[in-house]
Amino acid sequence: MIHVDAIDHINVTVADLEASIGFYNRVFGFRVAEDCRDDARPYVILGRAGTAWLALHQQTGEQLPGSGRINHWGFVVADFDTLHDQLQSMGIPVLYTERWRDGVVEYPHSRSVYVADPDGNEIELTSAFGGGLS
Numbered sequence: 001m002i003h004v005d006a007i008d009h010i011n012v013t014v015a016d017l018e019a020s021i022g023f024y025n026r027v028f029g030f031r032v033a034e035d036c037r038d039d040a041r042p043y044v045i046l047g048r049a050g051t052a053w054l055a056l057h058q059q060t061g062e063q064l065p066g067s068g069r070i071n072h073w074g075f076v077v078a079d080f081d082t083l084h085d086q087l088q089s090m091g092i093p094v095l096y097t098e099r100w101r102d103g104v105v106e107y108p109h110s111r112s113v114y115v116a117d118p119d120g121n122e123i124e125l126t127s128a129f130g131g132g133l134s
Contacts, residue, residue, distance in 0.1 A: 002086055008074035008126055009045070009053035017042055017058035024054060033133045045133060053130045072114070072122035080111060080127035087115065095122070107131050 014020040017037065024030040024046055033053070034045040047053035057071065077083055084102055087094055094103035095114040105112045109132025112124050 002083065002125070003078035005076045005078050006129055008076045008124070008129055009047070009055055010073050011055040011057065011071040011124075013059050013069050013071055014056050015059070017044065017056060020056050021046060024056075028052075030054065033130070045131070047130070049130060049133065053133070072124050074112070074124035074126050076129050077125045077127070080125075083113060083125060087113070109133070 021032060021044060030046045030048060030052075032044050032046045033049070036043050041057055041059070043055060043057040045053055045055050084094065084104070092115050095116060096105070097103040100106075103113050105114075110126050110128035112126040112131075115123050115125065117123060
């Protein structure tokens with residue numbers, strides 16, 4: 001069994017990034033911690049360190065029907081270094097192995113692997129809460 005320390009984040013597609021940032025700031029006091037609005041697929045990570053993080057990705061135009069949905073959620077796991085072996089022993093395939101070696105995504109301050117539950121819901125398993133954002 002993989003030991004989960006915390007729910008890390010929820011990754012959501014939105015239609016209007018600015019409106020969503022304003023909403024989460026005004027209603028919950030969430031602040032932007034990572035800002036990639038100039039990216040080809042604009043996104044921000046906002047929330048409060050040690051409490052909650054949201055990753056908001058904007059889709060527009062022909063992509064719009066996908067907005068307003070949860071793309072994946074993340075769990076912080078206790079022992080990331082043995083995670084790959086644990087998943088393999090349970091017969092749980094790691095996603096994105098064609099893109100990243102062994103499916104391990106190296107972020108600036110954390111590492112993650114992605115798996116899917118029986119219904120295809122994607123789950124990110126990460127080594128550090130909020131990707132190490134403070």
